Amino acid sequence: MGETLADLVACEDVLMFVNAAITSTGQREFHHDEHGQRLSLDFLHEYMLANYRELYAAALALDVNDHNAALIVRNLLVYASDVPADRRRAEGRLISARLRLLPPQRVLRVFRELRQVGVNNRRTRAILREWMASRPDPAFDAVKYRGAVREVVRHAHLRLPEDGATRGELGAFLFAPRRGGRFRTPMFETWRRAHYEQAALYDLPYTVAEGFAAKHGIPRKVFLERIEPRMTRLERLRLQENARAHKADAVAADLSAMPLTRLATYVLALPLDDRVRRRDELTTALRAAARRAAGPLAGQWGRVTAVLDDSFSTTGSGQKRRRPLAVALACHHLLRALASRYTPLWVSGRTDELLLYPFGPSPLGERILDALDTAPERLVIVSDGWDNAPPGLAAEVLRVWRTRLDPGRRVAVTHLNPVYDADDFDVRRLAPTVPTAGIRDAEDLPTLVELARFAEGRAGLGDVRAYLDERVARFTGSR
Known part of the structure; x- marks a missing residue:
């Protein structure tokens, strides 16, 4: 049996959305401003969600960019009241698989947006709990993204682990880090000591250490040279020219394993x-x-x-x-x-x-x-x-x-x-x-x-x- 007109239109719509979700990040382009880009992209997301929800969710398995993957996840979790249970389970598997590939800051931003619109159902809490349990270093995440982690944990009423990598100290670190004295978790204790001990900040993630360096008045050149071993490859790349401007030649981009x-x-x-x-x-x-x-x-x-x-x-x-x-x-x-x-x-x-x-x-x-x-x-x-x-x-x-x-x-x-x-x-x-x-x-x-x-x-x-x-x-x- 041949394709109907509705099938042909649906096929074109899906391909149009995939092209948009691969290329657009809602930012200004040479021929279009940011407002036009966001307005156009938001319309496509709403159109696909309303008319082809199953295919819209399936786009998470394609090479769509992180911006659009986060939008798809958010929309699927916000608008789910009339979705059958079997479809919600299938969407949950797709969402969980995609969240593991997204940068943690994007995932946390999605859950903060869900908090703002009042979404806190059982499925959303289960997905957040599963994502947090899958993180390889929860202490690192808690230190680097402390405000966002604290916000989503509070909103979802998550029960924090009493053992494991954070030794049951995750809740104390997120909500009352200055009250309990020393921490047994090394990353948390390093963060505590960095408030008054300059040497400790060089064992923290770069973005966290940068704030402590400013607080202690450490010269930029000295800070960049000493924090270099803690930088990720992308952080080295972004800061290479900054380091050269301060004559801190130790910060150099490693090109050997950089994506094409x-x-x-x-x-x-x-x-x-x-x-x-x-x-x-x-x-x-x-x-x-x-x-x-x-x-x-x-x-x-x-x-x-x-x-x-x-x-x-x-x-x-x-x-x-x-x-x-x-x-x-x-x-x-x-x-x-x-x-x-x-x-x-x-x-x-x-x-x-x-x-x-x-x-x-x-x-x-x-x-x-x-x-x-x-x-x-x-x-x-x-x-x-x-x-x-x-x-x-x-x-x-x-x-x-x-x-x-x-x-x-x-x-x-x-x-x-x-x-x-x-x-x-x-x-x-x-x-x-x-x-x-x-x-x-x-x-x-x-x-x-x-x-x-x-x-x-x-x-x-x-x-x-x-x-x-x-x-x-x-x-x-x-x-």
Whole structure:
């Protein structure tokens, strides 16, 4: 039996939401302000929750970004009064699995928002209790996020453990830390001593120690040098330039294990002179990160040509500085690792990817013509979709290619767009004949190319449901 019109509409709606949930974080983009982004994204969440709740929950098993994952969790817990018990249990498994992947500060923010709207039912308390029990170091969390942990524990009326890692002292630390004298839990005792002993603060998490350093009047240079062993990799990255400004060379970014897209963002933030001076180090790190991301697929994609956008619109915004260009750079290195033969074509015509910066118009049509001349098996286009040199040429080239020159689809063409278009409630598409998927991190590229096939119009709602069911089963460990 064929797909009904309602099924086709549902399929398009689900794909539209997934693209938005992968790319948008509700922040300003080059072509849209923050208010428009948030308004558009909030509407999509409300629409999906009201019309396709089961598919909306299943999106938690996909590569949606943390911002949208937190919104989905919050909405599922707030609006659950009419949901059957079996669906609530299935949603609970998805929510619990996703919360374990989210940064703890985001999880705590979700539960604080639930407190503000008065949600405190048995399911919510059970999910919070399970998440807190799964944390590897509850004493560390209590010290680093003390205010948020105290608030959600009080709201959910959680019974705190009387033994375990915190030796039954978690409640005393959260609600009366200065009354009971010494703590047996080392992290709590270190926090207590840091109030009057400078040496103790260097055994605390960086963000907590920073406040104590200011209280004790410790010079910034001295503090950064001594706290460096306690910093996470991302904290070192964020503070590297700060440390250099204070001549605290001990704080240095460790590039060896950094994720590919974050590493590309770091590279593009460096001045061009620094990139030239550190060319070997940066190139080696980018290629190593790409090989890790490619995994067993390395060298398996055959002949690949990429059209990569480095036009002025890849500047992004003040909140997402050079993010589109960083995604394109990361995709470039990943595609090089995936392909057996690889040809990169930047829209500006530049060939030294290490010295890229946002510049010029977007002659996507011309670059796509050049790409098709290389006879690839796969053509991957990474662009925000704003084709303006001349406008519309890319869409016409792709239409003619697909309908006249390659109707048998010998060349697999995929457009990956890192920017959410708030006006269209989707990522901007180049042509109806080419599948488009949103992308936030290049590491998700292989999965997104697979997901993009649903956007070609040859797969229906049944195929999408089967794909989501398989991803949910794998994500929750029920397969």
